[in-house]
Amino acid sequence: MANSPTITAPSPSFQSSLSHLKITLQPNGSSKSNSLPPSSIHSPAIFAHDLTEQLNEAEKAKYIKDRKVGEGTYANVYLGHLASNPSSLVAIKKIKIQADYKEGLAPDAVRELKFLQELSHPNIISLLSVYSSKGQNLNLVLEYLPLGDLEMMIKDHDIVYGTADMKAWMGMLCRAVYFCHANFVLHRDIKPNNLLIASDGSLKLADFGLARSFSNPGRPMTTNVITTWYRPPELFFGAKHYAGAVDVWSVGMVFAELILRAPYVWANSEIEQIAKICETLGTPTEENWPGVTRLPKYIVHEPVKPLISREEWMARLGAVGAVGVDLVVEMLTFDPRRRITAEGALRHGWWSVEPRPTALRELPRKREGGQERMGEDLKRRPGILDDEQGAKVARKLEFGGMK
Amino acid sequence: MSRLAKPSSLEDPTKDICPVCKSNRYLNPSLQFLINPECYHRMCSTCVDRIFTSGPASCPVPHCGKTLRKKGFHAAFFGDLKIEREVDVRKRVGKVFNRRQDEFETLLDWNNYLEEVEGLVFDIVEGSPKTRAQAEERLKQYREGNEAEIEENRLAALDETEQQRRREKSERDALRQRRLAELREEEEVKMDVAQSKREVLNRLANEDIDAETITKQAQKVILKKTSARRNLADQEASVRESLTIRGLKKKEAPVKEEPYDAFGGMNMEPTKYVLQHHYDHEWLDKTTSGPLHTVGGWDVHDYYARTMFEAFSGLGVFIEDEVADREPVSTAAGTVAATDRVAPKIKFKQKIKMESDDVF
Structure with a gap:
């Protein structure tokens, strides 16, 4: 003091x-x-020495933190409100100082900031403001989304949803992903608990901690992104040059999970995950994915399984109708060049067949626990940067009740 | 009727004095007070008869001087004459300002209208003589200006009450019918049972079949009849139910649903340039031709699109326009451009700034 x-x-x-x-x-x-x-002694302006500090103080004074709704190793999440209007609620994500990044900001915080500031879309969580507190903590003021996330909806068996509801959610998700891709941003961490639900029922894509822009020619990208269960095969095989197709695979996995109300392909480690993908969907080979064997980490188990047939797809995911299954199959195509794009998904015929997507206000929703859930979701360390953390993230998903 | 104007001091009849003739309830137990909505001065019915029977006369209360007629006198409904007066004013204003909510475009407009009317009522009830006169003048002007509409709304209101009355009547009728039907049914059941008993007895007496089979058959017949009747009753009940739904809103023409737009109104097509399928560039072709570059999904067309997008982004964006859109209070707007997005307005921003490198 x-x-x-x-x-x-x-x-x-x-x-x-x-x-x-x-x-x-x-x-x-x-x-x-x-x-x-x-009175003038207590004014913060006296202690703020330059213009940026004054601006920061002014920004900080606009929001008031009410209570903590989530605490994690990466960030604390607070419920807050506008100082000028106590009824307008916000979520404030206070990013902790990280031991690994003593100099400057942690990369995930920078990514989140960089992309959320630019992307403004009804199905992408909006960043209202940024300020620093105590000269070291980064505070992101985010839209308040009180109704939990999609994972909650999938796992809560008291909630009943139908094809029309799934279509509405998937529609919003595809729009968000298309918007990102059209602005040349890869999200790289799409999964049900990054899809938050706003008070009007709309779905919002959150957590841009692993996002990046489309890469330049010849510049490799890391393959260690996207939570394992939603990671496409090209990343497991070590493809360093990829594009929007990786997000589309995740969207397809989310879609299948929505239908089954359980993760579609899931395993405890990356090696097991790729084995599981081969087992569930068939083995990626030169026939169905030309050039795949030249990828640096291409390893598949013998015997080679043929791709699963349409009948099998129908048997597993037939709840959304033949046209809906078509869309899942196109999203979960092995060859990323032939995988449907986000734009293609939006042009798909499924949206126009019956039933019509449910209107926002009629979507099923959760009554309680949403605030805490938002806290949980926002405090999570985005994605995975090495194997050990990857294992941790997968474990945090808590599907323990499934076995 | 407890709400009826009762003398304020029933327990002490001597206090209830007519201000005109000074007679009180003690002397005259049948004393009844009347008022005239011209001036709301209270006087007993004897005085009214005495003063106004021979024609209009001025109010006997000192300094009042309003000309009153006998026809205008009535017993006050409320004990408090201020309330009586306010209610009368409201009735009078309500007859003129009889607009209905569905005439207004927004709820705000409707509420503003209601507030204006309320202000007028307040001016008449509580205002000084001057404001009262002004308010009365406004009322008169409005009445003269909107005669046709007032009449229309009055008729509509009448129509509505008439419909309501009819609906209630039909409900009552239906209820009565139902009760009668139930009675009739009970009667029928009784007769049926009695008749089948008679039949069984007859058959037992005249026919040559085993007694047990006859009784069994008869029971079956009765069961069949009752179940048939019950089905019928259920059907009728469902029909009747549809007659007695309360609180239905007026039917609105169903809004025709637009076909679902999967894009939700997004259009990301470039407007300032046309993207070519191929751009000749030696280095680009060399770098991206390797199979490792494409097999993971990387596509040079994405790169073309992004490069063009970035080259043109920002064109046609003027800082003056953005500043003018922004609220004047946000001082820190330079660093945190997102603050003006607090209101949930949908704004598709197409401009995206990218640093060339992101090593992760």
Whole structure:
């Protein structure tokens, strides 16, 4: 508290910090002898030395934190509101200082900031403001989304949803992904618990901690992105040059999960995951994916399984009708060049066949627990940057009740 | 009727004095007070008869001087004459300002209208003589200006009450019918049972079949009849149910649904340039021709699109326009451009700034 605004006993540092403001304090510092009105002493502007700090203070003063709704290793999440309007709620994600990134900001925070600031779409969580507190913590002021996430809807068996509801959710998800891709942003972490639900029922894509822009020619990208269960085969095979197709695979997996109300292809490790993909969908080979064997980490188990037939797809995911299954199959195509694009998905015939997507206000929704859920979702470390953390993230999904 | 104007001090009849003739309830137990909505001065019915029978006369209360007629006198409904007066004013204003909510485009407009009417009522009830006169003048002007509409709304209201009355009547009728039907049915059941008993006895007496089979047959017949009747009753009940639904809103013409737009109104097609399928570039062709570059899904067309997009993004965007759109209070707008998005307005921003490198 070296520079706390106490008038009665000014410390030397206090005096020096004020010296350039030409305020002379008596050496014994009695409050009566101080000619400065006390109110102006408490104004933060006096301590903010330059314009950026003043702007930061002004921004910070606009929001008030109410209570903590989630705490994680990566970030704390608070419920807050606008200082000028207590009824307009926001979520404030306060990113912790990370041991690995002593210098500057953690990359996931930078990514989140960079892309959320630019992307403004009804199905993408909106970033309302950014400020730093205590000169070191980054605070992201995000839209308040009180109704939990899609994973909650999938796992809560008290909630009944039908094809029309799935179509509405998938429609919103595809729009969000298309919007990202049309602006040349890869999300790289699409999964049900990154799909939050707003108070009007609309779906919002959140957590841009792994996002990046489409890469330049010849520049490799990391393959260690996207939570394992939603990761496409080309990333497991070590393809360093990929594009929007990786997100589309995740969208397809989310779609299948919505239909089955359980993860479609899931395993505990990356090796098992690729084995599981081969087992469930068939083995990627030169026939169905030309050039795949030249990918650096291409390993598949013998015997080679043929791709599953249409009848099998229908038997598993037939709940959405033949046209709907068509769309899943196109999203879960092995060859990323032949996989449907986000734009293609939106042009698919499924949207126009019956039933019509449910209107927002009629979508099933959860009554309680959404606030905490949002806290949970936002505090999570986005995605995976190495194997150990990858294992941790997968474990955090808590599908323990399934076995 | 407890709400009827009762003398304020029933327990002490001597306090209930007619301000005109000074007779009180103690002397005259049948004392009844009347008022005239011209001035709301209270006087007993004897005084009214005495003063106004021979024609209009001025109010006997000192300094009032309003000319009153006998026809205008009636017993006050409320004990508090201020309330009586306010209710009368409301009735009078309500007859003129009889607009209905569905005439207004938005709820806000309707509420503003209601507030205006309320202000007028307040001016008449509570205002000083001057504001009262002004308010009365406004009322008169409005009445003269909107005669046709007022009449129309009055008729509509009448129509509505008439419909309501009819609906209630039909409900009552239906209820009565139902009760009668139930009675009739009970009667029928009784007769049926009695008749089948008689038949069984007859058959037992005249026919030559085993007694047990006869009784069994008879029971079956009875069961069949009752179940048939019950089915019929159920059907009727469902029909009747549809007659007695309360609180139905007026039917609205169903809004024709637009076909679902999967894109939700998004159009990301470039407007300022046409994207070619191929651009000749030696380095690009060399770098991206390797199989490792494409087998994972990387596509040079994405790169063409992005490069063109970035080259043209920002064209046609003017800072002055953005600043003018922004609320004047947001001072920190330079660093945090997102603050003006607090209101949930949908804005598709097409401009995206990218740094060339993101090593992750």
